[in-house]
Amino acid sequence: xxxxxxxxxxxxxxxxxxxxxxxxxxxxxxxxxxxxxxxxxxxxxxxxxxxxxxxxxxxxxxxxxxxxxxxxxxxxxxxxxxxxxxxxxxxxxxxxxxxxxxxxxxxxxxxxxxxxxxxxxxxxxxxxxxxxxxxxxxxxxxxxxxxxxxxxxxxxxxxxxxxxxxxxxxxxxxxxxxxxxxxxxxxxxxxxxxxxxxxxxxxxxxxxxxxxxxxxxxxxxxxxxxxxxxxxxxxxxxxxxxxxxxxxxxxxxxxxxxxxxxxxxxxxxxxxxxxxxxxxxxxxxxxxxxxxxxxxxxxxxxxxxxxx
Numbered sequence: 001x002x003x004x005x006x007x008x009x010x011x012x013x014x015x016x017x018x019x020x021x022x023x024x025x026x027x028x029x030x031x032x033x034x035x036x037x038x039x040x041x042x043x044x045x046x047x048x049x050x051x052x053x054x055x056x057x058x059x060x061x062x063x064x065x066x067x068x069x070x071x072x073x074x075x076x077x078x079x080x081x082x083x084x085x086x087x088x089x090x091x092x093x094x095x096x097x098x099x100x101x102x103x104x105x106x107x108x109x110x111x112x113x114x115x116x117x118x119x120x121x122x123x124x125x126x127x128x129x130x131x132x133x134x135x136x137x138x139x140x141x142x143x144x145x146x147x148x149x150x151x152x153x154x155x156x157x158x159x160x161x162x163x164x165x166x167x168x169x170x171x172x173x174x175x176x177x178x179x180x181x182x183x184x185x186x187x188x189x190x191x192x193x194x195x196x197x198x199x200x201x202x203x204x205x206x207x208x209x210x211x212x213x214x215x216x217x218x219x220x221x222x223x224x225x226x227x228x229x230x231x232x233x234x235x236x237x238x239x240x241x242x243x244x245x246x247x248x249x250x251x252x253x254x255x256x257x258x259x260x261x262x263x264x265x266x267x268x269x270x271x272x273x274x275x276x277x278x279x280x281x282x283x284x285x286x287x288x289x290x291x292x293x294x295x296x297x298x299x300x301x302x303x304x305x306x307x308x
Contacts, residue, residue, distance in 0.1 A: 055307070061281030076246070078272050095285060103278050105276040109213065110211040111206050131228065136221070161175070276295065291308040
């Protein structure tokens with residue numbers, strides 16, 4: 001399959017382009033079938049409001065993306081993505097169009113900095129979070145606030161906040177005292193103003209069960225946060241290597257130039273496969289558009305759903 005695509009398109013982009021072409025072909029087939037069924041249904045029903053058509057198409061875009069990703073991973077479990085993820089768009093006929101974008105949640109850093117019951121830190125996750133915030137020129141105390149939101153004690157860390165601080169605010173509420181349920185919940189944490197959230201939210205996930213980062217899909221900023229020894233240059237080398245061919249096993253990082261020594265310390269931080277994805281689906285009908293954002297678990301269900 002790879003040889004076929006390379007010969008046909010004479011591409012130098014490697015597996016990333018192949019993955020994009022495969023997912024486009026898969027989603028194209030699924031979307032075309034859905035649009036045909038919608039067109040028949042709307043024709044029988046007469047005039048269907050644009051807002052209803054756009055909403056239905058945007059919602060079904062999540063289902064289509066899930067089916068497309070499952071088929072793509074069935075062909076190759078080591079999927080490579082760039083920082084924008086996999087993007088598919090297509091005019092849908094009858095004044096409709098759809099755009100679908102999928103990003104890998106395992107390509108982000110876990111937000112589980114501490115264990116809720118004990119308040120003890122997970123040193124792997126906490127160190128990476130502190131490096132991410134430092135590289136982004138943000139206050140280190142934000143990690144303390146994040147940890148206090150998760151632990152179930154009432155003793156604030158040096159830069160954190162517990163129940164007392166949240167009760168004394170203009171709109172009193174309590175910290176969760178458990179792991180985050182959604183990414184948006186981060187906006188409730190002390191210090192996470194909208195501009196801070198905008199700066200780091202694309203690099204964080206509450207849906208990581210094991211805290212491992214997929215080095216085939218993680219953006220440069222996440223890769224650089226994996227270790228104090230990681231530099232922007234080393235992160236770029238991983239990205240260059242995976243564009244040539246996906247890393248099949250965590251030990252493959254040792255084959256990346258410069259990782260002969262650094263790679264040993266990353267073995268318990270990384271993975272090369274994923275099952276959880278965040279999907280953005282935007283559909284247009286006439287002059288109306290609707291958007292749906294969802295987190296889906298392949299082989300499982302929907303972890304998050306928001307209609308906009």
